[in-house]
Amino acid sequence: MDYSDLIAKLKEGSTRAVARLITILENDINASEAIINSIYKDTGKAYIMGVTGAPGSGKSTFISTITKKFLKKGKKIGIICVDPTSPLTGGALLGDRIRMKENFSLNNVFIRSMANRGQLGGLARATEDTIKILDAYGCDIIIVETVGVGQSEVDIFKSAHTVIVLLVPGMGDDIQAIKAGIMEITDIFAVNKMDLPGADRKVTDIIQMLEMNMNYNYTSENANKNNMKLKQWIPEIVKINSITGENFDTLLDIIEKHKAFMDKLEIYSSYLINRIKSETIQILRYKLTKKVEELIHSNKLIEENISQVVDKSLDPYSMANLIIKLIGLED
Amino acid sequence: MSKQKIIKVLVCKPGLDGHDRGAKVIARALRDAGMEVIYTGLHQTPDDIVNTIIQEDPDAVMLSFLSGAHNTLCPVIMEKLKDQGIDDVLMGVGGIIPEEDKITLEKLGYKGFQGPGTELKEVVEFVRNNLKR
Numbered sequence A: 001m002d003y004s005d006l007i008a009k010l011k012e013g014s015t016r017a018v019a020r021l022i023t024i025l026e027n028d029i030n031a032s033e034a035i036i037n038s039i040y041k042d043t044g045k046a047y048i049m050g051v052t053g054a055p056g057s058g059k060s061t062f063i064s065t066i067t068k069k070f071l072k073k074g075k076k077i078g079i080i081c082v083d084p085t086s087p088l089t090g091g092a093l094l095g096d097r098i099r100m101k102e103n104f105s106l107n108n109v110f111i112r113s114m115a116n117r118g119q120l121g122g123l124a125r126a127t128e129d130t131i132k133i134l135d136a137y138g139c140d141i142i143i144v145e146t147v148g149v150g151q152s153e154v155d156i157f158k159s160a161h162t163v164i165v166l167l168v169p170g171m172g173d174d175i176q177a178i179k180a181g182i183m184e185i186t187d188i189f190a191v192n193k194m195d196l197p198g199a200d201r202k203v204t205d206i207i208q209m210l211e212m213n214m215n216y217n218y219t220s221e222n223a224n225k226n227n228m229k230l231k232q233w234i235p236e237i238v239k240i241n242s243i244t245g246e247n248f249d250t251l252l253d254i255i256e257k258h259k260a261f262m263d264k265l266e267i268y269s270s271y272l273i274n275r276i277k278s279e280t281i282q283i284l285r286y287k288l289t290k291k292v293e294e295l296i297h298s299n300k301l302i303e304e305n306i307s308q309v310v311d312k313s314l315d316p317y318s319m320a321n322l323i324i325k326l327i328g329l330e331d
Numbered sequence B: 001m002s003k004q005k006i007i008k009v010l011v012c013k014p015g016l017d018g019h020d021r022g023a024k025v026i027a028r029a030l031r032d033a034g035m036e037v038i039y040t041g042l043h044q045t046p047d048d049i050v051n052t053i054i055q056e057d058p059d060a061v062m063l064s065f066l067s068g069a070h071n072t073l074c075p076v077i078m079e080k081l082k083d084q085g086i087d088d089v090l091m092g093v094g095g096i097i098p099e100e101d102k103i104t105l106e107k108l109g110y111k112g113f114q115g116p117g118t119e120l121k122e123v124v125e126f127v128r129n130n131l132k133r
Helices: A004-012 A015-027 A029-042 A059-072 A127-137 A174-178 A199-219 A228-232 A248-263 A265-298 A300-310 A316-326 B021-032 B046-056 B070-083 B099-108 B120-130
Strands: A047-053 A077-083 A092-094 A109-115 A141-145 A162-167 A188-191 A236-239 B008-012 B036-039 B060-065 B090-095 B111-114
Touching: A004 A015, A004 A029, A004 A127, A015 A029, A015 A109, A015 A127, A015 B046, A029 A127, A047 A059, A059 A077, A059 A141, A059 A248, A077 A092, A077 A127, A092 A109, A092 B021, A109 A127, A109 B046, A127 A141, A162 A248, A188 A199, A188 A248, A199 A236, A236 A248, A248 A265, A265 A316, A300 A316, B008 B021, B008 B046, B021 B036, B021 B060, B021 B090, B021 B120, B046 B060, B046 B070, B060 B070, B060 B120, B070 B090, B070 B099, B090 B120, B099 B111, B111 B120
Parallel strands: A047 A141, A047 A162, A077 A109, A077 A141, A092 B036, A162 A188, A188 A236, B008 B036, B008 B060, B060 B090, B090 B111
Antiparallel strands: none
């Protein structure tokens, strides 16, 4: 199929073309390839902000409020809200729009709900490509709301310039805060619902956890070298109230500060390189998995080997090596 | 399987009507049938609804009315859709719709009219069998 018509309309600023292209990206990976190929040159201008946090921490309300603030500065905003797909039926209920009824005009705000379709990591397969579409469409700021996270939905930090984690008073103790994953990818901690008791306690918990992290990361040789963010940027903490908008000006200042930090040449290029690497790995993982799946169901030799694994004369690792050989990936 | 078309449905509560139990039950049923369902929440204006249709690009829209405002809102929504050149989305209406009004709404291009007591699988079948694309 030819998508040049839709892409031309996208470049003219047609909202419908954007929406239709996203639908195609979600449903057809081969089409994604052609589409991204022809718009990639036009991407890289938008500032990408990831918003994550436990279910009920107020992500959608937060995005609604911060979008209003960005609009006042004359920005064009794209919002992608990812919700989970049911592993049993493949269906999904996407309810993030319920909290975003500020009557945003069609010209300045584009909101898209997206089911993760079983992908782990807090995003959907098409999220990264959708960011590119919205970027090419001319959004100045793209906000990505991840699936309500537990402790390992951390993929967003590979795509976003700034990751904001929302926490709420009273949820989890300091042990929760030490756990690996989500706390390590955060640039800004926003303690939402600051009017509830325990907000200050939450802030203290985060500070203590960060102090421990800092020491660890400065001294340990094993610290993840890719995670340059942690070494040079000390995450900031702010208490906010997403319903009243309290402290959002402070938050915006912090976001600006982080943006300036990311704009530093060496930081930005290292971010870009890591982002491209992880994206390529994701694409390859998808393509190779498909290839292997096709092979494993159709190849005679593999079939014979499977029966050998069944009667224990071969082990699964040896069979995997054989498949690597068959697709020509042997070292 | 590189191509997988999943049916995307928008469930809306237009106007000032504040009762969305029915809409939520419908949303849940369609979700359980393997569809991706966006629920907009209460108090949607025709502009909200059309904007959401443009951005989310659903295959079907299910409007739920219990307030009697369907005769006022449905023509406006359909007109705004026409202005945008959107004609490939299944527009369903459900809730409390009197018999004589169904004829008017049908002429406008609405379908369905599932009221209280409708079997959920009937709603699922309705969406599956009436898609325009």
